[in-house]
C-alpha cells in the first residue's frame with residue numbers, strides 16, 4: 727500500500743473542478759485518507775518546489791501555486807503514486823493522453839490543474855509538508 731500527495735491547484739479550484747478531480751481519483755479505487763482546502767504560503771511553496779529553484783519557470787510557479795486556494799489530499803492505494811500520475815496525465819497537458827485529467831481539462835504546462843508526488847521519497851516528504859500524522863485517517867474502503 728502506498729500514499730501520495732495530490733494538490734488541486736488554484737486553476738482547478740477556480741474552474742470548479744474539485745469534484746471532477748476527486749471523483750476521478752475515487753472511481754479508480756483510490757482512498758482519500760486526508761483532505762483540506764488551504765492557501766499555500768510562499769514559504770511552503772518554496773519548500774514544496776525546492777527542486778525547481780533556479781529554473782526559468784520557478785518564480786511563475788510560486789506565484790501560481792500561491793495565487794488562490796488549493797485542495798490538498800493524501801491518497802492511498804496499491805501503487806498510488808503511479809496510479810495518480812497516470813490518472814493526471816503528463817505534466818504538459820498538450821502532451822497528456824486523452825482521458826487523463828490534464829488532457830481533458832488543461833492545455834498549458836503553467837496551468838496544469840493538479841500535482842501528484844513523483845516517487846516514494848518525494849511522497850513522504852510532501853505529505854509531511856502538508857499534513858500532520860494525526861490528520862491522516864484510517865478506514866476501510868470498499869472496492
Ligand code: CMP
Nearest residue numbers: 778783787817835836837838840841842
Ligand atoms: P507539478 O507536477 O506540480 O511539478 C512542477 C510544476 O512546475 C509542474 O507541475 C508545472 O506546473 C510546472 N512546470 C514544469 N515545467 C514548466 C515549464 N516549462 N513552464 C511552466 N511551468 C512548468
